[in-house]
Amino acid sequence: MKKTICLTVLVCSLGVSMMLTARGDATKESGIDIADLAADAKAKVGLIGDMLATGESFEESIKEKKLAQAAGTLAALSQGITEHPQGKGTGIAGPALRDAAAALAKTKSLDEATKLLAGAQAALEGKGDGDVKADWAKLVNMHRSMDEVQSRFNQIRRLRRKPTTPNEDSIHASTLAILAKTIQADTHEVKNKADLPEWKTFADSLSDSSRGLAKAMKAEDKAGITKFYLAATKACAGCHAKFRD
Numbered sequence: 001m002k003k004t005i006c007l008t009v010l011v012c013s014l015g016v017s018m019m020l021t022a023r024g025d026a027t028k029e030s031g032i033d034i035a036d037l038a039a040d041a042k043a044k045v046g047l048i049g050d051m052l053a054t055g056e057s058f059e060e061s062i063k064e065k066k067l068a069q070a071a072g073t074l075a076a077l078s079q080g081i082t083e084h085p086q087g088k089g090t091g092i093a094g095p096a097l098r099d100a101a102a103a104l105a106k107t108k109s110l111d112e113a114t115k116l117l118a119g120a121q122a123a124l125e126g127k128g129d130g131d132v133k134a135d136w137a138k139l140v141n142m143h144r145s146m147d148e149v150q151s152r153f154n155q156i157r158r159l160r161r162k163p164t165t166p167n168e169d170s171i172h173a174s175t176l177a178i179l180a181k182t183i184q185a186d187t188h189e190v191k192n193k194a195d196l197p198e199w200k201t202f203a204d205s206l207s208d209s210s211r212g213l214a215k216a217m218k219a220e221d222k223a224g225i226t227k228f229y230l231a232a233t234k235a236c237a238g239c240h241a242k243f244r245d
């Protein structure tokens with residue numbers, strides 16, 4: 001009898017703690033749609049494939065730092081997929097994709113890049129593995145990340161006026177939310193430690209507004225789109241005024 005009670009208590013408390021863990025994970029990524037992340041990761045691998053198509057296109061993507069930008073963004077997206085509660089359901093091997101992408105962002109050799117691309121393509125099919133944990137501050141170079149943030153924000157500005165497909169438009173905002181995570185983590189631009197809370201406020205605001213934007217875009221909620229778009233603009237301008245200019 002005593003044994004049964006103990007067992008029940010044990011099973012119950014195990015159940016509760018599992019529920020809590022599941023809930024904890026879900027809130028961590030709330031507002032970022034896994035389908036958006038998976039679609040954008042696939043698009044990035046395709047784009048990198050185009051960059052590697054010829055010696056000439058490869059040289060140009062190195063010179064213009066476009067490979068570093070695309071691959072760095074892909075590394076962050078992969079980590080987003082890895083940590084997402086529904087990440088496994090995508091069938092993508094997140095850690096392997098992240099590691100291939102991080103190496104692609106750094107390589108200057110077409111031979112090496114071609115091998116890494118094959119690894120990234122295999123990871124999209126679920127092949128390969130790696131450490132589940134990664135440091136968000138080191139996934140993508142801050143300049144490259146800001147260039148991608150700018151390009152995504154330009155797309156969002158255009159789609160705000162002329163929406164196309166709600167579930168595709170939102171991809172830009174979801175990727176912006178992932179880039180915001182890298183900005184939240186990478187505080188090396190903050191020279192004075194006392195300014196860290198201010199950096200966090202701007203970065204959190206970009207994170208919240210891009211998550212809000214993605215939801216509003218999916219729901220075709222015009223007022224919501226405007227509200228979160230303006231909040232994001234304020235986060236960019238405020239942080240630049242304090243930490244960049």
Ligand code: HEC
Nearest residue numbers: 142143146147149150153189202203206235236239243244
């Ligand atoms: C939390 C702070 C912060 C936020 C929020 C932020 N930025 Fe930045 N941004 C910086 C800093 C610092 C730099 C300068 C360092 C660098 O370029 O790496 C920068 C640089 C840039 C650059 C120049 C990139 C380059 O190649 O040097 C662009 C473009 C940019 N940001 C766009 C944006 C846009 C658009 C947003 C909002 C959607 C935004 N940023 C939000 C801090 C921020």
